[in-house]
Amino acid sequence: MALLELDDLHVALEDGTEIVKGVDLAVDTNEVHAVMGPNGSGKSTLAYALMGHPGYKITHGQILFDGEDVTEMQADERAQRGLFLAFQYPQAIPGVTVASFLRSAINAIRKARAGGEDDPIPVPEFRKGLMSAMDDLKVPRELAQRYINDGFSGGEKKRVEILQMAMLQPRVAVLDETDSGLDIDALKIVARGVQRSVGPEMGALVITHYQRILNYITPDHVHVFVGGRIVEEGGPELAHRLEAEGYEAFAPVGVGGES
Amino acid sequence: MALTETEVVQGIGSDYAIKYGFHVAEDYFFKSGRGLSHELVDAISSHKSEPGWMRKFRHKSLDYFLARPLPTWGGNVAEIDFENIYYYIRPTEKQANSWEDLPADIKDTWDKLGIPEAEKKYLAGVGAQYESEVVYHKLQENLEKQGVLFLDMDSGLREHEDLVKQYFGKVIPQNDNKFAALNSSVWSGGSFIYVPPGVKVEMPLQAYFRINAENMGQFERTLIIVDEGAYVHYVEGCTAPIYTTDSLHSAVVEIIVKKGARCRYTTIQNWSTNVYNLVTKRAVAHEEATMEWVDGNLGSKLTMKYPAIWLLGKGAHGEVLSIAFAGKGQHQDAGGKAVHVAPYTSSVITSKSISKDGGRAGYRGLLEVAKGAHGARSKVVCDALLLDEDSRSDTYPYIRIDESDVDIGHEATVSKIGEEQLFYLMSRGLTETEASAMVVSGFVEPITKELPLEYAVEMNRLIQLQMEGSVG
Numbered sequence: 001m002a003l004l005e006l007d008d009l010h011v012a013l014e015d016g017t018e019i020v021k022g023v024d025l026a027v028d029t030n031e032v033h034a035v036m037g038p039n040g041s042g043k044s045t046l047a048y049a050l051m052g053h054p055g056y057k058i059t060h061g062q063i064l065f066d067g068e069d070v071t072e073m074q075a076d077e078r079a080q081r082g083l084f085l086a087f088q089y090p091q092a093i094p095g096v097t098v099a100s101f102l103r104s105a106i107n108a109i110r111k112a113r114a115g116g117e118d119d120p121i122p123v124p125e126f127r128k129g130l131m132s133a134m135d136d137l138k139v140p141r142e143l144a145q146r147y148i149n150d151g152f153s154g155g156e157k158k159r160v161e162i163l164q165m166a167m168l169q170p171r172v173a174v175l176d177e178t179d180s181g182l183d184i185d186a187l188k189i190v191a192r193g194v195q196r197s198v199g200p201e202m203g204a205l206v207i208t209h210y211q212r213i214l215n216y217i218t219p220d221h222v223h224v225f226v227g228g229r230i231v232e233e234g235g236p237e238l239a240h241r242l243e244a245e246g247y248e249a250f251a252p253v254g255v256g257g258e259s
Numbered sequence: 260m261a262l263t264e265t266e267v268v269q270g271i272g273s274d275y276a277i278k279y280g281f282h283v284a285e286d287y288f289f290k291s292g293r294g295l296s297h298e299l300v301d302a303i304s305s306h307k308s309e310p311g312w313m314r315k316f317r318h319k320s321l322d323y324f325l326a327r328p329l330p331t332w333g334g335n336v337a338e339i340d341f342e343n344i345y346y347y348i349r350p351t352e353k354q355a356n357s358w359e360d361l362p363a364d365i366k367d368t369w370d371k372l373g374i375p376e377a378e379k380k381y382l383a384g385v386g387a388q389y390e391s392e393v394v395y396h397k398l399q400e401n402l403e404k405q406g407v408l409f410l411d412m413d414s415g416l417r418e419h420e421d422l423v424k425q426y427f428g429k430v431i432p433q434n435d436n437k438f439a440a441l442n443s444s445v446w447s448g449g450s451f452i453y454v455p456p457g458v459k460v461e462m463p464l465q466a467y468f469r470i471n472a473e474n475m476g477q478f479e480r481t482l483i484i485v486d487e488g489a490y491v492h493y494v495e496g497c498t499a500p501i502y503t504t505d506s507l508h509s510a511v512v513e514i515i516v517k518k519g520a521r522c523r524y525t526t527i528q529n530w531s532t533n534v535y536n537l538v539t540k541r542a543v544a545h546e547e548a549t550m551e552w553v554d555g556n557l558g559s560k561l562t563m564k565y566p567a568i569w570l571l572g573k574g575a576h577g578e579v580l581s582i583a584f585a586g587k588g589q590h591q592d593a594g595g596k597a598v599h600v601a602p603y604t605s606s607v608i609t610s611k612s613i614s615k616d617g618g619r620a621g622y623r624g625l626l627e628v629a630k631g632a633h634g635a636r637s638k639v640v641c642d643a644l645l646l647d648e649d650s651r652s653d654t655y656p657y658i659r660i661d662e663s664d665v666d667i668g669h670e671a672t673v674s675k676i677g678e679e680q681l682f683y684l685m686s687r688g689l690t691e692t693e694a695s696a697m698v699v700s701g702f703v704e705p706i707t708k709e710l711p712l713e714y715a716v717e718m719n720r721l722i723q724l725q726m727e728g729s730v731g
Contacts, residue, residue, distance in 0.1 A: 051682075096697055101697070109687075168687065
């Protein structure tokens with residue numbers, strides 16, 4: 001059994017509109033999966049539903065994490081078990097610095113794993129880990145004392161998402177359009193950061209519109225996602241075929257357009 | 260930050276009950292009967308062996324109090340049963356300058372509140388008021404040697420009558436408002452501070468006000484005089500046991516900041532939610548002087564308090580930083596006032612209010628620029644954060660400008676904690692309560708960062724207490 005398993009997952013908006021229409025997916029550590037789809041295919045809905053966004057209802061099917069049914073769990077419980085989402089649009093929290101935010105998040109996860117007892121990370125250990133992760137991702141150190149995502153450029157936000165991933169050390173990271181809004185140099189840095197984390201401790205699910213991030217993170221599996229369904233699956237060569245032929249070739253009638 | 264999950268009792272974290280909400284047996288030197296009268300005023304004045312002018316001042320103030328109607332704006336004060344309040348309790352016969360000399364129950368109270376510990380670590384002086392009297396008082400010797408006076412108000416009157424007579428009731432006249440009149444008639448305790456010219460008191464002086472008895476009325480009176488070029492930071496904290504019936508706290512604070520001097524006055528108000536907190540605070544700032552009010556209101560049933568600064572001298576500067584947090588059953592009517600009467604004066608009022616669980620928090624402010632105060636600058640920013648649909652925020656910004664050569668700015672925002680913000684934080688492993696507390700801490704950060712570290716930590720902890728168990 002894989003670490004993260006989606007079993008015939010259906011997701012609807014609060015008004016009942018079904019967006020994700022039956023997805024099966026299995027992601028393990030040491031693996032990179034790419035979910036590729038056009039705008040409006042429901043990619044972000046899938047990402048939000050995986051993380052437990054209250055605005056998206058799982059109407060059918062289930063999500064298993066390490067064999068445990070997490071379908072009904074809130075986002076914090078999923079995060080505490082080792083699921084992570086790098087947001088396409090990270091939220092600003094004015095007044096809360098990147099450093100204090102990260103330390104609180106790490107301590108919240110440590111506390112949950114210690115059965116509800118406080119088990120704070122020693123400050124020197126935290127500081128050292130943060131500085132080294134920032135250097136790896138070429139995030140300027142002064143960013144640690146700025147308010148998280150408040151006035152950050154698009155590229156800074158995306159890098160800080162990956163910085164959070166590196167610090168929180170999840171077991172499965174879902175990256176929602178992490179490549180969008182990044183120039184090529186930033187893309188390389190971010191992709192390298194993800195690639196470094198993938199291994200025996202972590203697997204990744206890369207959700208993207210374009211193939212270009214996959215030039216730097218080689219996927220083991222590619223899933224073509226159109227109209228709320230996976231319509232084709234294959235190895236890395238599938239991404240190149242997509243790049244050449246476009247999504248049209250895979251689109252069911254009447255879906256897959258811009259929205 | 261360490262966060263814990265606890266239940267909420269009547270809008271206060273249950274931690275409040277353990278940490279602050281306890282009460283101890285009453286074994287008092289003197290306790291008045293309930294209610295207010297000229298006989299009571301005589302009894303208080305006699306206990307304190309006051310000079311005749313003060314006794315007269317008290318009687319006249321009582322007349323003013325009785326004659327004035329209750330205010331019909333702000334919060335609901337009509338429910339206060341003035342006849343049910345104890346106006347004067349003298350817990351001990353003598354003031355101590357060693358914690359060991361206090362009765363065991365009272366010493367134990369201060370220990371629980373962490374005051375002796377704080378004194379050792381980061382305070383230059385401490386006054387500890389229990390019911391109506393300051394039972395413990397101490398100032399560091401080196402400051403005494405420099406001529407700094409830090410006494411309770413009663414000792415101040417006894418030992419420095421001329422100075423007190425010169426300033427007492429001058430910044431806030433006894434008939435300024437109904438509650439200032441009440442305080443002027445039955446005042447007891449509070450602080451008297453004089454900082455000589457050029458002396459800078461580097462560490463804060465702190466006063467702590469504790470109510471223990473049920474239906475207590477506490478009426479401390481504070482007078483601070485910062486002489487030319489001097490500096491002092493005064494911090495006050497307050498707590499009370501949780502009772503089902505009401506208590507009343509009505510203080511008057513008068514501050515004189517002379518030429519080129521600076522005074523900062525920080526309040527962390529954490530009364531239990533059965534206390535009416537009706538306080539008048541006003542400072543005058545002379546030429547090139549700076550006055551700063553940092554006003555944190557977390558507790559009480561109803562607070563009506565608008566720290567004021569009169570900018571009397573050319574180039575004087577005033578700041579009010581106000582945080583108000585209203586939970587279930589609480590109404591915080593807070594704010595600030597800046598009155599510019601001299602040229603090139605400047606003021607900044609920053610107000611942050613948070614309401615949750617049906618609580619009501621508001622900003623009520625006055626900005627006034629008199630004719631002739633040319634070149635005056637002022638900026639007022641009030642931000643409100645609503646944590647749920649049942650809560651309420653009000654903004655009453657009164658502005659009166661009689662001078663054309665001025666630079667005035669006013670901004671107000673109301674926001675809610677967004678679902679997307681919460682989801683973002685929760686996706687990192689924070690519980691919903693922790694996530695909300697983090698958004699709130701961030702919201703008030705512009706003010707907490709102005710506090711000395713120990714108080715910033717305390718403020719954040721209190722905010723987390725307020726947040727616990729309240730969301731979802």
